[in-house]
Amino acid sequence: MxxxxxxxxxxxxxxxxxxxxxxxxxxxxxxxxxxxxxxxxxxxxxxxxxxxxxxxxxxxxxxxxxxxxxxxxxxxxxxxxxxxxxxxxxxxxxxxxxxxxxxxxxxxxxxxxxxxxxxxxxxxxxxxxxxxxxxxxxxxxTPAEALSVDQFRRVTLDLEYDQIPFPAYWEKNETKIGADFKAVETRVIRLYLKNRCAFKCNFCSSANFYKAACGGKQPRVTTIEPARVAKLISQLVATFPDVRTFFFQDDEIFTPNEYIMDLCREIMKRPELAHIKYFCQGRIDQIPADLLPLLKESGFTKLILGIENFSANILRELSPMKARKMEKYSERISSILSHGIVPFLNIILTSPGATLEDVL
The missing domain is CATH 3.40.50.280 (Cobalamin-binding domain)
Structure with missing residues (x-):
C-alpha cells in the first residue's frame, strides 16, 4: 500500500x-x-x-x-x-x-x-x-470521532519535523520578499499546541470545524504540555540551526493564562533558546497585564490579535463577549506596545448586519 x-x-x-x-x-x-x-x-x-x-x-x-x-x-x-x-x-x-x-x-x-x-x-x-x-x-x-487527549498528543509530538524541508521554504520566502528582509521573519517554524480554540465565535471556521466534522459535538480542549513544547523547540533548533522564530499558530494561545505563562517559563529555562523569537495569536481580551512582561522576557516579539472590528454593532453580531470588552482595546494595544511587542490586528471589515456608519 x-x-x-x-x-x-x-x-x-x-x-x-x-x-x-x-x-x-x-x-x-x-x-x-x-x-x-x-x-x-x-x-x-x-x-x-x-x-x-x-x-x-x-x-x-x-x-x-x-x-x-x-x-x-x-x-x-x-x-x-x-x-x-x-x-x-x-x-x-x-x-x-x-x-x-x-x-x-x-x-x-x-x-x-x-x-x-x-x-x-x-x-x-x-x-x-x-x-x-x-x-x-x-x-x-459517518460523523468523525475527535482524537482523544492521548491520541492528539501522540500524533502531534510524533510529527517527523526532520522530514520537512524548512530551508527550502525559507529560501523561497527570502527570494520572494527580498534578501534584506529580517531572517526572524522568514526562518520560521510553525507549531500547533492545541487541538482547538475554547471559544465559540460564530464567524470562525476553526470554532465550527469539529462541529461540522463530529455531528455537532466539540471535544475538550487539549494541549501539549509546556515542558514538552520547550523540549521540542530545543530539538528543532538543533536539527535546523538556521531557524530564528517559532510561530505558535493556534487560534487562541492565551487561554488559560497559566498555560502560556508556564510555556514562557519553560522556554526561559533553556539557554540554547536565548536567541530564538516567538510569534503567537489569540484574543486581545485574554491577555492579562502580568503576562506581557513574561512574554517580552521569553522572546515574544509579535502578537497576532483578533480584534475583529471597532464597531460595537458589528462586534455584537460577530462575538457578543468581545463587544462587551471593546472599550479596553486601545488601552491593551498601548500596553502591548509599551513592552516592545508588536501587535498585528485581524479586522473583519464588514458583516451581514453592518451599516454604512459601522464601516466608516
Missing part, C-alpha cells in the same frame, strides 16, 4: 510559503503504522506521477479546492486506486467536492485514523470521519 498526500494547490505567487503541517502529521502517523507514505507540497515541488500510488489524498482550502479538483479529474485511475479529499474546505463542503471531483471518499475532521482505515482495508464500509462515494454520489456519511 502506497499513499500520496498532496498539499493545497494554490497560486504560485502568494506572499508567504509554509509547509502544510496537517498532511505532514498524517504522513508521519501512517509511516509509523507501516504505510509507505509520501507528502508533497506543490508550492515547492512538482506532484509526482500518481500511477504508483494506491491512495491519492488532497488537502484543500477554500482558495485551493477547485485547483485540486481539476488535478484529481485529470488522473487516469487504475483499478482499485482511490481519490480522497480532506482538510477544512472538504469538511465543510464535501458534497461539492464529491460532485465535482468524483472522489471516492472525503475525510471529515482529523484524518489520521480514517486514512489508516482506508489504507488497511481495500474495501471498507461506513467508518467514523469518512464520507464514501461512487460516481459523484454519496454512499454513506
Amino acid at each position: 502506497k499513499v500520496l498526500l498532496i498539499g493545497p494547490i494554490e497560486v504560485t505567487d502568494k506572499m508567504y510559503f509554509a509547509p502544510p503541517l496537517g498532511i505532514h502529521r498524517m504522513g508521519s502517523f501512517l509511516r509509523r503504522q507501516g504505510i509507505e507514505t509520501r507528502v508533497v507540497d506543490p508550492a515547492i515541488e512538482p506532484i509526482p506521477d500518481s500511477e504508483d500510488f494506491d491512495i491519492i489524498g488532497y488537502s484543500v482550502l477554500g482558495t485551493s479546492v477547485d485547483r485540486s479538483i481539476e488535478h484529481a479529474r485529470g488522473i487516469k485511475r487504475r483499478k482499485g486506486q482511490k481519490i480522497v479529499f480532506g482538510g477544512y474546505e472538504a469538511t465543510f463542503n464535501y458534497e461539492y467536492i464529491i460532485d465535482q471531483a468524483h472522489a471516492d471518499a472525503v475525510v471529515l475532521g482529523e484524518g489520521e485514523y480514517p486514512l489508516l482505515h482506508m489504507a488497511q482495508h481495500a474495501e471498507h464500509g461506513p467508518y467514523p470521519g469518512i464520507v464514501n462515494a461512487r460516481d459523484g454520489r454519496i454512499l454513506d456519511m
